[in-house]
Amino acid sequence: AQKVTQAQTEISVVEKEDVTLDCVYETRDTTYYLFWYKQPPSGELVFLIRRNSFDEQNEISGRYSWNFQKSTSSFNFTITASQVVDSAVYFCALSLNNNDMRFGAGTRLTVKP
Amino acid sequence: DAGVIQSPRHEVTEMGQEVTLRCKPISGHNSLFWYRQTMMRGLELLIYFNNNVPIDDSGMPEDRFSAKMPNASFSTLKIQPSEPRDSAVYFCASNLAGGDNEQFFGPGTRLTVL
Numbered sequence: 001a002q003k004v005t006q007a008q009t010e011i012s013v014v015e016k017e018d019v020t021l022d023c024v025y026e027t028r029d030t031t032y033y034l035f036w037y038k039q040p041p042s043g044e045l046v047f048l049i050r051r052n053s054f055d056e057q058n059e060i061s062g063r064y065s066w067n068f069q070k071s072t073s074s075f076n077f078t079i080t081a082s083q084v085v086d087s088a089v090y091f092c093a094l095s096l097n098n099n100d101m102r103f104g105a106g107t108r109l110t111v112k113p
Numbered sequence: 114d115a116g117v118i119q120s121p122r123h124e125v126t127e128m129g130q131e132v133t134l135r136c137k138p139i140s141g142h143n144s145l146f147w148y149r150q151t152m153m154r155g156l157e158l159l160i161y162f163n164n165n166v167p168i169d170d171s172g173m174p175e176d177r178f179s180a181k182m183p184n185a186s187f188s189t190l191k192i193q194p195s196e197p198r199d200s201a202v203y204f205c206a207s208n209l210a211g212g213d214n215e216q217f218f219g220p221g222t223r224l225t226v227l
Contacts, residue, residue, distance in 0.1 A: 099146075
């Protein structure tokens, strides 16, 4: 069975600080997909990134970066120079076939001015 | 392009009433998903369809819940009779099955059962 653990329930930082959101996953399959979604206070779920299990390259998109390490079953998300608009709940998710997506419990990030 | 459309956005009903939530997936997508989000249980997959056919409904909590997808552009999630513990935000999502395709989520329906 697959499982996603986001151990950090809540994180609070001051604007311009860097912050890393942790995600640890469990699966016995060799082919799987990992995702991060953002849920701002308005409630919608916004797709941020998808990674398949064969692509361990880290990715950077502006202030966002993702570190995928199969050796530790982790897919961590770093926001550099955080901004107030980054305040949201962030979900990590795992899918074996891109259909049955299992979400972590989420990490609530608060960025204070 | 229009994203996933859900209606209503908010629903308040009394215990015992029938509730119907509606979803229009993104045009061209052939998979549709219904999720429920609560504080206690987080985001849970209830059911998903592929080409209008229900593939996995193991997440549907009880027989009071049913979902249909009569065509590629419309799906409903029905709760009959509703109970206070059904209060949650219900999300619909869609994608193009196969390949590295993320799910696109609708804005959600916030259901309150009194």
